[in-house]
Amino acid sequence: MSDLPGPWQPGYWETAGETGEHGPPPAQLEHARVIPSRCSLWMKLVIYKQVMRPRVNNVTPYFRSMSVEDGWAYGRDAWLSMMQLMAETFAHPPNAETSWISDILPNERLRFRQSLSDCQLRAWEILRDWWDGSYQDADLASRARAFILTAPVADIDSLRHKESLYQQMLFALWDAEFNPSAWSTGTSRGLDSNRRLGYEHALAQKAGFLLLQELRPSSNCFGQDPCGMELPSSYDICPWLSKGHDDNKNPEQLPLYLWDTAEDRTRSVAELLDNEAPIDYTCISHTWGRWKKKPESRVEVQGVKWKIPENTLFEVTNLPTILRQSGCKTRFIWFDLVCLPQDISSPEYQSEVARQATIFHHASSCVAWINKVASWKNLRASLRWLCLYFLYAGTSSDLYDVRTLLQEAEAIESPIELVNVVDGEGAFEAWITSTWTLQESCLCPDILLCNKDWEPLEIVDGSPVSLHQLLTIWSVCREGNFDIQMDISEWPMPVQQLAHIQSMVSGLEVQISRLVILSLGATRECAMRRADAVMSAMGVTDWYETYLNEHQRPPPDEDMVLGAYPLRFIKEVASKIGxxxxxxxxxxxxxxxxxxxxxxxxxxxxxxxxxxxxxxxxxxxxxxxxxxxxxxxxxxxxxxxxxxxxxxxxxxxxxxxxxxxxxxxxxxxxxxxxxxxxxxxxxxxxxxxxxxxxxxxxxxxxxxxxxxxxxxxxxxxxxxxxxxxxxxxxxxxxxxxxxxxxxxxxxxxxx
Structure with missing residues (x-):
């Protein structure tokens, strides 16, 4: 992205100043100036016009002088323009006559798409699906399109938004992204809330539709084109962390070592970068430290540059075969035992500990290998019950006719595979209780849960569900403002047990913060160096790196605050969070x-x-x-x-x-x-x-x-x-x- 014009670059608008010398006047940047990567999609189109087409007529007016009619007109035209600019295939294509754009210049599409942050791109994707009715009743989707094209003349009730929470939340998101006359403040907080709610309801709606397509393939609620199998991926992954944009070619943003499944050996990333091609790799998260053999024994593993500690969970000498059977879509894998030197006193190990955020952020995908779980039978059944419940309770008049299916889904064998709760005491699967895996699940919320045979948790065959997606669907059903409300105590017991998983993974809310990581990190199992296990995900590593550079060893676990974290670490946390x-x-x-x-x-x-x-x-x-x-x-x-x-x-x-x-x-x-x-x-x-x-x-x-x-x-x-x-x-x-x-x-x- 280094060749992009200044306004596309992160941080550009932050330096615009009160005079707005870098672009449109401040009044036109009320949303963009807060955090440019979080501004509305409407504002992205305004910036596009100013940067790519500075001589275009009919420049967007000031917010404060915009009428309701003008707001709808500009919002509608911006929406149709974005459909053309993103160059995607639509079941209901845009009308070019009402678009801001009559022609697309070379590279404009690529530049515009690259300029979108994760949260902006996710908002676009779920709004695109809503417009096409990819996973909604066809009549509701048609009404949404008609309303956008004719408002504010049309009656809001023509949306039938009161009959579907999905319809209601996605229209609210469209309004927040594309209707500037509805904006009352110069902040992105309200927009963030609409994006989060839109994403959560789109995820639950699509998961429910996928399940309904399997259970009732002849249902008349499906559109002509069935929705794809992939669920909407999460966004805002540790937003306090800066992320690089150089296509995995920079060694500073990659691990030192990766496992090559084609050659069954550990390879230096510096060696791989000699080919000048971006490196795609999968991170595999697992836990094994509590099962080290005592006394400790280390063995040589073919293809690995160092000896590996043995454990009682799996035979480490079989790791080349185990990793080959993982089913990862990438040739290269990051797996700690074969990619992280196991001598904790070595400089390579110590430097890599502080770079876990970089390593996991630049992975193409992440997998949690829960090697003590044989199958996902009960967790999958609980997930499917939640998806049917969302369709049942989230629409009036049982629009999708799932009541019978919901009742049949309640026959779930307890407990779910990740937790077994007896008399209020929880016995969690070890991966859920490890401090190191907390960091990994926060850095990669779309981490897939795989059992000992590498079979992922799926809503239907071919549609895997990540840990974050699982908890998001649970949260939407628990907190949803449904017309049909069932008390959580009436839910099947295995479904209720997901509350215990959320309490260990993200606390009271699905949304992760640095304070949540800090709090949960103190609750989890950790034999030593608890701060090391969470600092990278929190972006709080200066205390560690400074000491390491000065003394050539990590800072000691001393001056522990409440016996949990070193005082040096906590001081940096407080200074950065405020x-x-x-x-x-x-x-x-x-x-x-x-x-x-x-x-x-x-x-x-x-x-x-x-x-x-x-x-x-x-x-x-x-x-x-x-x-x-x-x-x-x-x-x-x-x-x-x-x-x-x-x-x-x-x-x-x-x-x-x-x-x-x-x-x-x-x-x-x-x-x-x-x-x-x-x-x-x-x-x-x-x-x-x-x-x-x-x-x-x-x-x-x-x-x-x-x-x-x-x-x-x-x-x-x-x-x-x-x-x-x-x-x-x-x-x-x-x-x-x-x-x-x-x-x-x-x-x-x-x-």
Whole structure:
């Protein structure tokens, strides 16, 4: 992409400045200037016109002066233009007369497509399928096309959007991407939400359709062209990490070694790059460390440059045969035992540990080899039940007539293969509990689950389902705003067990954040060097690389915060994430048995402690340039016992700051006996109504557009009445604090 014009390059619009000297005026870039790779598809077309066709007439008007009619006209024309520009085959092709484009110049299509980020390309793909009705009732698809071509004259009810959640969510996505008159803010947050919801519902809808095509191939709900077998792949994979775009030709973005299945041997990537061809490879994730033979023994394996530790799960001398049978579509494979030197003191091993994000990001595909699972019978049955439930509950009047099929699918043999829960205690498959595989599943959410015989989990034969896709379908069905709502307790028990998988893989939400990785990393099995196992996925490796360069060895596991992570590592996490690091709280912090609740300001607990956090803030706040942290946070110090020394803070209450009139705020507060209360009230009144002999204060964390956000602290009193510190009991946000107040000297310890 180095030959692309400046506006296509990542970061270009970020330097445009208030004058907009690099392109259209700032008012036309309200969405693009937030994060250019996340701007709407409509804005991508505007940039296309400005860059590729600067002399084109009828330049796009300012947002603020755009009428509803103009917005629809520009949105419709942009949509039809994009259909032509992407040069794909449509069942319902665009009308060139209403397009912005009458001819396509050489290389324009390639350049435009390359300029789309993952989230923009995914939005385009699922909107394209929606337009063609690839996996929707034909009449609903026809109504969607007719509405877009005739709005705003057409009646919104002609969409029949109330009859289908898929129709509703995909129209909302189209509106967010292509109707500028509907945009009310200069932020990509709302657009991100529409993209995520559109993707989730498109995924569940297509998976359901694939299953319905297998079970009822003669159904009249299918269009003329059956949808393809591949499910929509995920996007926004660790968006805080930068990714290269040089077609896997740069050795700095590739592993040191790869396994060649054609020659059954480990090969140097530097040697392979001599051919000047991009290298495609598959990453295979597995876990074996807990099954090392004791005493440790290492053996030579034919084709491998170093000796390999033996384990009791599989015979390592058979690895050439095992990898040949993996069924990977690429010739080259990255498999740790044969591609990562097994001497942990070697410079090659130590440097590769910090490069796991690079190694997994540049893989063509990823596979999790769950070598203790014989089949996916029950997990597949549970997945199929969820897909039928989505079609049943997500459409009114049982549009797809799946009620009988749903009832038949409920006869699932328990348990699912990844977890066996007895009396509330979970016994997870080892791959789910390993800290190293947590990093790999976050870096490659589309990782395919394969059993010991390399058979993937599939919704139907030929349509594999990744771990992220599985949990996304589960989440959509659990949280869906269905007209027909079935309580989760009524679901088949094996289907309910997917909640335990999600809690171990991504926490309470499917969306991954750095704090989720940090929190879950503390819960998983790890014999040593826990931070090493998650740092690459979090993009927090400076502490490691700096020490390694200075001392030629990794930093020692010392000064452990709550016994989980080195203080050096946690300091870098906090500095890179900012106020989001302190935005979570433990709903059980006020429980009577919590005598010394250390770590109430930290987003993780002691090793093995599954910390369920509450938060008033969304995830990945630091990705947006409309979040401004209060500068006093830079004076806070994290201690190894989990406490935080707050020297300065912006304080509401405790006599430090008052405002005229009430401060109307939304509070998210821990209950006395556990759990969370969410309510609106006057923040100052809440602070004043603290229990007897207890004080409360509200600290400001950040400001997001017109909203000020913070946390609630409550004094911790010993039995003799002495204040021993403070604890974090919740979060708050308000629009009644207009500006950032100044910080004051506080000098307190938050336990």
């Amino acid at each position: 106020s989001e690091f302190f935005s979570n709280f433990n709903p059980g912090v006020l429980a009577p048995e919590e005598e010394d609740p250390r770590g109430t300001l930290l987003p993780f607990g002691r090793p093995g402690t599954h910390l369920i956090s509450g938060s008033g803030l969304g995830v990945n706040q630091s990705l947006y340039d409309d979040t401004f942290d209060h500068p006093s946070l830079q004076t806070w110090t994290i201690n190894t016992d989990g406490s935080v020394h707050i020297r300065e803070a912006c304080v509401l209450g405790l006599g430090h700051l008052t405002t005229e009139g009430p401060v109307n705020a939304l509070l998210n507060v821990a209950r006395i006996r556990g759990g969370i209360d969410l309510f609106h009230c006057d923040l100052q009144e809440f602070l004043q109504k603290a229990p007897e002999n207890v004080e409360r204060i509200a600290l400001v964390l950040n400001r997001i557009r017109d909203t000020t956000n913070g946390m609630l602290l409550q004094s911790k009193v010993a039995r003799d009445g002495a204040v021993v510190g403070w604890i974090n009991i919740g979060t708050w946000d308000t629009r009644d604090v207009a500006d950032f107040p100044l910080s004051v000297d506080l000098d307190i310890i938050v336990l």
